[in-house]
Amino acid sequence: MKTIPLPKTNMDQPTTTSTSAEQSAAPAMGSAVAPRAEIAIEMQNLSAWYSKNQVLHAIDLDISAKQVCALIGPSGCGKSTLLRWLNRMNDTIPGARANGKILLHGVSLLDPTLDVVDLRRRVGMVFQKPNPFPKSIFDNVAFGPRLHRIYSRTDLEELVEESLRASALWDEVKDRLESSALGLSGGQQQRLCIARAIAVGPELLLMDEPCSALDPRSTASIEELIRELRATYTIVIVTHNMQQASRVSDTTAFFYEGKLVETGPTDVLFTTPKERRTEDYVTGRFG
């Protein structure tokens, strides 16, 4: 089993949102200056299949560290599949396979000997529909740390508080940590799921249409949260919502029928796309 040698991340101290101010040196969202950040994920010639059905065709895509990368495109274009290869969740689907290369900080994610349990600990995932466990709010956030026993240094309670603060949920739930997570509203549940994911101390967060089941206000709070989390985590978000992509992401990749059509800084892609299909899609002419 190979484990991923990573630079020591914030595993022991999930960063609170206050530190984001110190990181203002990072390129501001939507800035035209090409970000020269470290590359977190490299995909080379990535193709993927479900049984005989090819859903990704030779994707080459780099994703920078500590940035938000939005994957957009019409339904069935393969963006969710790509996301689910980044933490090998596709392993659970019979008949799913992939060719090519995905490197996360230089480690090949498609290596059959890779320890996927270890990988998923370092790559958090937030799903389309909020899926809290039918346990208390505290137990939901503590689930991952307990699983991996990574709370030895910090107190578990402290870790839970920090994670809930980082997901902007602490003030709303601090008085009812022991009550069921199912009593929260949809937006709160989704932020709880984000807290649960970051409590494990990942350095990459995958979000699969995290707002599609939420009302506009909850969506706004999640988007704000994503912008804050960018200071600490590399985020890859799949979204159907064009405005959302333009609001939260630094770079955008447009997929169509399993192919990567165009990628670039979000403002460039949305204002002066090179490809006709991109322009048609982002302006709402199809899709």
Next chain:
Amino acid sequence: MKTGRPIAQSRRMLSNRLMLVACLGATTIAVLVLSALLITIAIEGTGALSWSFLTSFASRKPAQAGILAPLMGSVWVCAICAVVAIPVGIGTAIYLEEYARRSRLKSLIQLNISNLSGVPSIVYGILALVAFVRFFGIRSADDPWTFGNAESIFYLQIPFGPSVIAGGLTLALVVLPIMIIASQEALRAVPQSLRQAALALGSTQWQVVWHVTLPAALPTIMTGAILSMSRAIGEAAPLLVIGGFLLVFQTPTNLMSDFTVLPLQIYNWAGRPQTDFHQIAAAAIIVQLIVLLAFNSIAIIIRQKLQRPLQS
């Protein structure tokens, strides 16, 4: 409405009424038959029901006969059945639902389990007679392998002979398919999104089962387990085949003890010509019904108290 309604509508009203009457009739028949049964049994049996009836052994004289031996026999046999069938059933269900990938083998196993739940229990009795009581004839009953001494409750001889453990294992065979199917349905009712959440946090397959799926499914599994046990406690046929005794004058003391169970005792008494025995048979039926009712009430309580929503 002075003018006549369109014919089509009145016809619909008529068939509506007719169906209501038919369904009500069906329900009434079921309730009537059941209450007739219960009332006859109550009239016949309550006279014979007393404390001494519960605490004495069988007798040739109906007035002195009691059901201590079958009552304790039922307890022993059911306990053994539960200890074997519940873990094996849950384990099988976990394998089939959580681990096994879709394959020919899995569908074959699944098909067989569904079929087995429909096999008459007497067939299991025949299997148990060969496998447990006679041990396939590999070793003679006159010269058994012996483990432990006769004072210990875990005293064991192979072949088992018509003993408590043979009876318990036989009933375990009978209820195992039911137990497996009930547990599988409970596991299947756990939303896939919870498993995905746990996997995405870096759980191993077993951690998903242990921390998420099993706790969520447990109330339903327990309900299934208790209903399986209430099936087991009512079985007479397979135990008759393996040679459960009809007249036993002692309560079981270890796994190799002779035994009888309530349904066998009822069968024995009800088959006798003397009407006095029919009375104590009715009394034994009342006891059996109370035990069954208690089991089912526990199942209902678990279902109502422990079952919480798994999704909002």
